[in-house]
Amino acid sequence: MKTNVNILWVLTVFFGIVTVGYVSWNLLDPDHGKVEWAGTFMLALSTLLVAFIAFYLDKVHAAQGAELPEDSLDGNIDDGDPEMGFFSPWSWWPIFLAAATALLFLGLAVGFWVCFIGLGLGLVALTGWVYEYYRGLFAR
16 A cells, blocks of 8 residues: 555646646747636546545555555465455346446436436346345345
């Protein structure tokens, strides 16, 4: 994790230098001669975002009190392999749920009435995904 934090701090410095260079380039341009605000805000907010992530990960790393298993040179693969839960590798319900979510967001862009169709299909897909082990071959 410490390597990730260092990379993010380097990216913060890089984005900061690029932001200053971008503003300077626009100000020194004889045809333009003023600040181009869209690119300046985009680069400045990118700098801020990467700095926030680096700061957060640095604080999490300090609060852990130790290195992660994958950061130690003598660590095994199984050392950093916690139980994350049970996920069905053959389930089709996440695909249907993703399609329903896409339909829901499409409804926000095209027509609000499409959102109701996406919401209905999403509820069916979510219910099917939650209760797929209560029916059929894999019922418990």
